[in-house]
Amino acid sequence: MDKPQKRMTLIVFSNDMDKAMAAFILATGAASAGMEVTMFFTFWGLALLRKKDYTTNKKSIIERMFGIMLPKGPEASVLSKMNFFGAGTSMMKGVMKSKKMPQLHDLMKMALSLDVTIVACTTSMNMMGFTRDELIDNIDVGGVATYLGKAQNSSINLFI
């Protein structure tokens, strides 16, 4: 294996727009610098990987509730603070646009094009009733063993 200095893993537990942005800024920065980056999306973070337009009628009532209550992908995620029922999040998005900074969904596309490995946590998928189909393409699925294997050989491991 390559030297661990060249590897980073990020556990993305949160689906807050601000924390997800921090995660993707780190991931794309590291991948651009030639590092091998793996992002594990778990618990609320899983919602960032949902397709915008997926619908199904095969879910239990509780699974449908999770489906309704959690954001569908990066464009629906909101700030962890100062959201003010969406006004703060809109304001932040407007600021980023006016300053020509990439939005969260841009950063996600950039990460995939830079070969960042994105892994959806199987335990969380099971818990919340999200199937592979309703998550975006070009990602892997895996559990805690997958994570530990990668993290043991990485110099930077963060929980976000």
Place this chain on the structure above:
Amino acid sequence: MDKPQKRMTLIVFSNDMDKAMAAFILATGAASAGMEVTMFFTFWGLALLRKKDYTTNKKSIIERMFGIMLPKGPEASVLSKMNFFGAGTSMMKGVMKSKKMPQLHDLMKMALSLDVTIVACTTSMNMMGFTRDELIDNIDVGGVATYLGKAQNSSINLFI
């Protein structure tokens, strides 16, 4: 000492049920795979180590307020999001039960039986007025120096 690849430390700062579950899923997964795992419970996280039925009349008013406001152990902890005054947390616990997934208190027992080292932060104990007596058995106490010593020789260090 053993190779650092075989060691992990987790700082458990939060007492949210979801974050605590993530911590214990990582800890038990790593310990099952033969890693040496140390978990440091600090600040709000300390509440996860409280005994359910401990009472005392030797505390100051403020210490009693901390005692009343913080959850008593894992079964009293709630979700960081979608708690809805307890409804969301109950729903999540119901889902886990129906899917035969271990609950937080099961994961904690599992961690102890797998020899995960659990350390209560002495600074936080002092700040919140929690004595050794009111925390669960089979744990250690320690401060920042204890943490740093362990973390310097671990390949995975996370703050949760």
Place this chain on the structure above:
Amino acid sequence: MDKPQKRMTLIVFSNDMDKAMAAFILATGAASAGMEVTMFFTFWGLALLRKKDYTTNKKSIIERMFGIMLPKGPEASVLSKMNFFGAGTSMMKGVMKSKKMPQLHDLMKMALSLDVTIVACTTSMNMMGFTRDELIDNIDVGGVATYLGKAQNSSINLFI
């Protein structure tokens, strides 16, 4: 370079008083033990580096709104839980005072006197419209590349 065991980096994403205290307790503890510590203040965490008494009339409306809504330095930061419109935070500060524990602004001063490197994130400064002038003295500014360079050669890297 020195051995990585002697280095730690902390990303301070949050400006919550409790999380910031955890960060500075770790930083001052590590620096006292001879470790080289770098703290990166990003997103909400940037507010911890604001000068208390800086004013300007050169900002856009949105930048002024960020200025008003975010705390000005450590003394204005509040707890992430049990804040109760300031009452919980005051109570916690009172407890720390009565137990002769250092407050957040004391810990920050201590960190600087122990040569902890404090870096303000340029991307966040740009996003929120904070200029170098309105942040405290004796700190550096830098982006994700600065962070990655440090973190790759540190044994402890945490996201707080």
